[in-house]
Amino acid sequence: MSVLRPCTIIAVGFFVAAFALAITIPPDTSLAAVLALVDPLLPGRIHGVIANYLPPWVWADVMLPLLLRPAWLFPATIGIVFGGAALTLHSTAQTRRSRHHPR
Numbered sequence: 325m326s327v328l329r330p331c332t333i334i335a336v337g338f339f340v341a342a343f344a345l346a347i348t349i350p351p352d353t354s355l356a357a358v359l360a361l362v363d364p365l366l367p368g369r370i371h372g373v374i375a376n377y378l379p380p381w382v383w384a385d386v387m388l389p390l391l392l393r394p395a396w397l398f399p400a401t402i403g404i405v406f407g408g409a410a411l412t413l414h415s416t417a418q419t420r421r422s423r424h425h426p427r
Contacts, residue, residue: 331410338403346396355398356391367391 359366
């Protein structure tokens with residue numbers, strides 16, 4: 325039960341971030357473009373770290389497609405994952421509670 329509230333708060337935070345990105349920038353702006361607005365060298369630094377420490381397929385098959393997607397999609401996806409975790413934890417807690425306390 326103690327993990328339920330943080331998962332919910334994280335999910336809400338990422339949904340708010342996704343909504344803020346969707347209304348403040350053009351909806352089709354890529355994540356790479358937004359990162360370049362924050363720091364023009366950031367996409368290159370990310371590529372350098374991945375190239376130095378991870379296999380090449382991580383850049384080509386994971387990061388590059390992620391960076392080409394709309395910027396709002398990344399925080400929305402994380403919000404969905406944490407929202408699903410919160411719902412699962414909530415339903416698990418309800419099921420456990422109902423077994424121990426029959427009516």
